[in-house]
Amino acid sequence: MPAQEIAQPNPPPDASLLSDAVLEYSVTLDTKDYLPKDELNAIQLFRRAADYIAAAMIFLNDNVLVEKDITFDNIKPRLLGHWGTCPGLVMVYAHLNRIIRKTGLDALYVVGPGHGAPAILSCLWLEDSLSTFMPEYTQDYTGLKKLISRFSAPGGFPSHINAETPGAIHEGGELGYALSVSFGAVMDNPDLVVACVVGDGEAETGPTATAWHGFKYIDPAESGAVLPIVHVNGFKISERTIFGVMDDKEITALFTGYGYQVRIIFDIPNLDNDIAASMEWALAEIKKIQTAARSGNPIIKPRWPVLILRTPKGLSGPKKVHGEFIEGSFHSHQVPLPAAKTSEEELHALQDWLRSYKPEELFTKGGAPNEQVLSIVPQVSSKKLGQRKESYSNYTPLFTPAWEDLCLEKGSQESCMKAVGRFLKEVVKENPKTFRIFSPDELVSNKLDAVLDDSGRNFQWDIASRGKGGRVIEILSEHTCQGMLQGYTLTGRTGLFPSYEAFLGIIQTMMVQYSKFTKMGSETTWRQPCGSLNYIETSTWARQEHNGFSHQNPAFIGAVLNLKAKFARVYLPPDANCFLSTVSHCLRAKNYVNLMVGSKQPTPVWLSPEEADLHCIAGASVWKFASVDEGVDPDVVLVGIGVEVTFEVVAAAALLRKLVPELRVRVVNVTDLMILSMSGSHPHSLSDEAFESLFTKDKPVHFNYHGYPIELKGLLFGRSSLERITMEGYSEEGTTTSPFDMMLCNHTSRFDVAVAAIHGGAKHNPKVAVKAHEKCSYLKHLAQKEREYIYANGKDRDDMFDTPTFV
Incomplete structure (x- = not known):
């Protein structure tokens, strides 16, 4: 100029x-x-x-x-x-x-x-x-x-x-x-x-x-x-x-x-x-x-x-x-x-x-x-x-109530978010001035609304909606929620950001900038730890049947995985009890970026409070109830990471028990994603010995993963014998359809898992190999029949998500 x-x-x-x-x-x-x-x-x-x-x-x-x-x-x-x-x-x-x-x-x-x-x-x-x-x-x-x-x-x-x-x-x-x-x-x-x-x-x-x-x-x-x-x-x-x-x-x-x-x-x-x-x-x-x-x-x-x-x-x-x-x-x-x-x-x-x-x-x-x-x-x-x-030094520890007191009975069905909402209600009671929820107008949609029983939204702009001491900030701007969360956290308090899964990516760079701030702060001699940034990601692709393809994107997981390992934590609790344990831990943790991924729809409660506690401490465990001979000497290992895809793994194990009883299946659930990373690369990563104890040393392993498979490949890189591993996850396939059709679209259904299990097991078990083609063809036939039913009736079968039983 x-x-x-x-x-x-x-x-x-x-x-x-x-x-x-x-x-x-x-x-x-x-x-x-x-x-x-x-x-x-x-x-x-x-x-x-x-x-x-x-x-x-x-x-x-x-x-x-x-x-x-x-x-x-x-x-x-x-x-x-x-x-x-x-x-x-x-x-x-x-x-x-x-x-x-x-x-x-x-x-x-x-x-x-x-x-x-x-x-x-x-x-x-x-x-x-x-x-x-x-x-x-x-x-x-x-x-x-x-x-x-x-x-x-x-x-x-x-x-x-x-x-x-x-x-x-x-x-x-x-x-x-x-x-x-x-x-x-x-x-x-x-x-x-x-x-x-x-x-x-x-x-x-x-x-x-x-x-x-x-x-x-x-x-x-x-x-x-x-x-x-x-x-x-x-x-x-x-x-x-x-x-x-x-x-x-x-x-x-x-x-x-x-x-x-x-x-x-x-x-x-x-x-x-x-x-x-x-x-x-x-x-x-x-x-x-x-x-x-x-x-x-x-x-x-x-x-x-x-x-x-x-x-x-x-x-x-x-x-x-x-x-x-x-x-x-x-x-x-x-x-x-x-x-x-x-x-x-x-x-x-x-x-x-x-x-x-x-x-x-x-x-x-x-x-x-x-x-x-x-x-x-x-x-x-x-x-x-x-x-x-x-x-720089104002952190007030958050008091969290005993999560075990709010657990569900093993074998029941409950929404992870409903259970968490009841827990957050108690957190608000115990921490009336040091805890807030910043939500982009999705709290009720994500079924966390129990927190509103005793605490309203803190909206001040008119008499009718004016909150008095409300702990929930709802504004349809992810950027504003994130900024408020950062300011609240860095000045010594603790916050929570629940969001539709697909739209957390809007604030990805803000989260990354904050993590860089935390990293540099931890390297000073004078900045004291502060609370973690806590995200709950729900309304996931696996249950976005009415919103369609635009609401299907689990990419925020990858954004957190890319952070400095010292500060990144990603959890995919498989049921309501595990989610209660996880959120209680995350709200007390300091200096991390905690991402928790769950479902708002009712799903089985697989583990008792005691089992959930041990499972979450370990980050992963063998689910003996779904495994053959409690998982001893398997032909194949099936791994679920995420609520809905884990259900499909358990359903596949039940189906295989009836269809291919010769196949020895071990079912593993991973709730702490970071344990999979190469030994020594993350504070939570499994040692090589621990990795082999879960996934065996040489047997085929099939992962059914909630996120993008490329993320899983990156985590597992450096582990030995990776040629034995196969995986499926979200593959950018979806539309306005039913929950089970979403599983079919992305090859994460029980039928897809069962086919992968037979292919893997056939490599070590001749009795499986001799009938592998026949059984796989039949499973693919069943999958096609389910899709035809969905498109003819506009819904899944009524019993599709009943808790699987094992004979």
């Missing part, structure tokens, strides 16, 4: 252009001379110091206070980082510091702009929070040089905020989630305010667009508040932002429609006074809403505040280089002077830029920030934004 076409942010329109409805919620304040001169001066000094450090971090490896002229040797070999968002992030940090010091406000700072780390790290160093957790970053010249020179260098801080950043509860590597994470963080934290900066690039994402509704799920009587601050600086990497070309009337109308009160900050000559007044107004509005709710007279549809901070992109940076505007244009987004290592013009521009901050006025000769710079920093360490306990 030619330089002359680059526009500064739009000025506010004349108030007369705004409609009365919009004007009502567009807040006007008199902010001139709002701050006392000493506070104004301190704010501006802090901003100058932080901006200086942030800029130096991008460029310098030495001469970090520009005590002498900068040379090419002082410039890093690789220039990495994002300058454009830093001045705005520093502004917010500085003003939060002032208010915290003045009022004792309990606040967290969540940063949406992905690569704003230089701004936050500079502020953390100034408030001496870095050295609290990383003693090498001392508040002197040595520590400052280490911070500046190691930024975006191998082994140093990355250019985005991550788990190594004190005070952070949000990974900045992927845009769109800061706001939903913030809403999750304030739930059940009544005194906490999360200031969340949303960049105008991030504001273009779908997840952010939905997350603006998050306050409608915040009960001000029991939870804290989010103060959203939209940083509108007009540009992304090389293009304008949508918000950047919206005038104030459009932005005010948009946020008024969402339900907010809007305050637009634009007065550049009076910027610090304007921000200070706007923040104090916003906090007063939050206090008013909370006080009303906590006094028993809640405001109906309260309008929470939102601040729109309009500044030129890269404010205080280089103005113009090579005849092109830098400040106020996309050129300031990343590295404003990308050729500073080789260009004399850019080197001189960098030196002029850094010296314009007058570092000699900000730092002592020993490199420490001077007293005036620090005069707005909170004096109580625990109040500092980088040292809030909620961000």
Whole structure:
């Protein structure tokens, strides 16, 4: 874009252009001379110091206070980082510091702009929070040089905020989630305010667009508040932002429609006074809403505040280089002077830029920030934004009731989800302020609704549906549920995300980003463990008969399998009792991503509570009741992994007992998928000896697997004698059809399992081999007859899913 076409942010329109409805919620304040001169001066000094450090971090490896002229040797070999968002992030940090010091406000700072780390790290160093957790970053010249020179260098801080950043509860590597994470963080934290900066690039994402509704799920009587601050600086990497070309009337109308009160900050000559007044107004509005709710007279549809901070992109940076505007244009987004290592013009521009901050006025000769710079920093360490306990050490263990007390009788039939719903009801009773369920409007559909008997949904936007202390958040946005779950979990509580199986993939990258945050956090010396991310995946492909092919996708299993083994757990409990044991374990576990896959339809309860306990501890076991001679010396091993496909394995074993009594079958169920991985590759993986004790050393093994067979192949890779293994699983075959036809479509039916068993057993048992072709042909005939019946009658046979019996 030619330089002359680059526009500064739009000025506010004349108030007369705004409609009365919009004007009502567009807040006007008199902010001139709002701050006392000493506070104004301190704010501006802090901003100058932080901006200086942030800029130096991008460029310098030495001469970090520009005590002498900068040379090419002082410039890093690789220039990495994002300058454009830093001045705005520093502004917010500085003003939060002032208010915290003045009022004792309990606040967290969540940063949406992905690569704003230089701004936050500079502020953390100034408030001496870095050295609290990383003693090498001392508040002197040595520590400052280490911070500046190691930024975006191998082994140093990355250019985005991550788990190594004190005070952070949000990974900045992927845009769109800061706001939903913030809403999750304030739930059940009544005194906490999360200031969340949303960049105008991030504001273009779908997840952010939905997350603006998050306050409608915040009960001000029991939870804290989010103060959203939209940083509108007009540009992304090389293009304008949508918000950047919206005038104030459009932005005010948009946020008024969402339900907010809007305050637009634009007065550049009076910027610090304007921000200070706007923040104090916003906090007063939050206090008013909370006080009303906590006094028993809640405001109906309260309008929470939102601040729109309009500044030129890269404010205080280089103005113009090579005849092109830098400040106020996309050129300031990343590295404003990308050729500073080789260009004399850019080197001189960098030196002029850094010296314009007058570092000699900000730092002592020993490199420490001077007293005036620090005069707005909170004096109580625990109040500092980088040292809030909620961000790194606030885990409250969840108390789970005895799951055995809720078990079903062996031999009965029950929905795994119905049983789990009753368990979660008790979990809510025992943990009224530290447990929540985040569900994309599928709780009742997934038959977990027992939890609603004593705890409603926490929807706050009208009288009729207003929840009072409800533990369930239902919003038809997987992204928002995931973000809230992350914020709730990382601040010390425990959550659960139940979902239709096919649509968990929507938040796959969010889950992966969170796992990366957890991995990096576990490698710090100061972040303490937090609860696990817990997913229940139900309404699976095996029972999506009326929704059809679009609702059939078990791929989220593979996404979890791809995580670092230390953090990944995948469970496929075969019945209600095993599911109760599994969910109880997962809700108490820390730092994992737990995926539990189950069925909402009634299925047999195969194991007693005692048997289920042992089975889940082991991760897999031989099911003697379905095996010949309790599984001793088998011709073939049949393995079920998943509720419905395990039923088909047991049904196949019963069928074979009658049809081919000579065949010696061992039935194994796997409930912990990770045990199959090569010995030593996962904390749960079976030793080679244990693997052979379950699956034999040399007999054919057939897996009937709920997920994609390629996942199973990857897990088993490295085990010996893999040529003896066959497998079936979901193979992208389905339509609107019956449950059993889904088994037929994907070759996971009892007939398919029985055919595989005969083929395998024939290799070791001559009595089976002599009749293998005849029996396999007959089984295929039976399968075809079932399909004909289904299409003629529109349903499965009434007895198709009766519990198999063994003679």
